[in-house]
Amino acid sequence: MAAPKPKEPSVSEKREVGDALGMIETRGLIGMIEAADAMLKTANVTLVSWQKVDAGLVTALIRGDVGSVKAATDAGAAAARRVGELVGVHVIPHPADDVEKVFPIR
Numbered sequence: 023m024a025a026p027k028p029k030e031p032s033v034s035e036k037r038e039v040g041d042a043l044g045m046i047e048t049r050g051l052i053g054m055i056e057a058a059d060a061m062l063k064t065a066n067v068t069l070v071s072w073q074k075v076d077a078g079l080v081t082a083l084i085r086g087d088v089g090s091v092k093a094a095t096d097a098g099a100a101a102a103r104r105v106g107e108l109v110g111v112h113v114i115p116h117p118a119d120d121v122e123k124v125f126p127i128r
Contacts, residue, residue, distance in 0.1 A: 040067070040086035043114045044095040046102060047081040053106025054080040060101035061094035079109060088115045 044067065048054045058069055067086035074080055084094055095111050102108040114121075 040088075040090065041116050042086060042088040042091035043117045044084040044086070044091040044098075044112070045081055045114075046095060046098045046111050047075070047079055047109040048102045049078050049107040049109055051080055053102040053108065054082050056105045057098035057102040057108075058082045058084075061098035064097035065090035065094040067091055067094045088113070 044061070046054065046057045046061070048057060054072065058072070061067055061082070061084055062069060065086060067084040067090050069082060070085050071083040072080060073083070082098070084091060086094065091113050095113055099108055099111040
């Protein structure tokens with residue numbers, strides 16, 4: 023018997039955290055924690071997940087409105103550079119629903 027599918031968030035639930043997805047990847051946990059702290063203090067965004075990738079790479083994922091996510095990732099990238107190695111930073115204004123179904127970004 024197949025496991026039941028998880029409940030999809032409603033449109034209003036998605037809007038609570040915002041449409042945009044921001045990602046910052048660092049080499050090492052310290053840089054990622056510093057970036058996450060700066061992002062959360064800079065703008066009205068929500069830290070929805072973080073992932074250990076490989077070879078010391080870690081990624082923080084935030085959600086919020088496009089302007090807030092852009093401001094937050096800019097601040098987070100600067101903070102990560104100060105204490106460690108920034109590997110990448112990217113903002114997706116409106117991720118496709120299929121992306122959200124596969125990756126832990128809610």
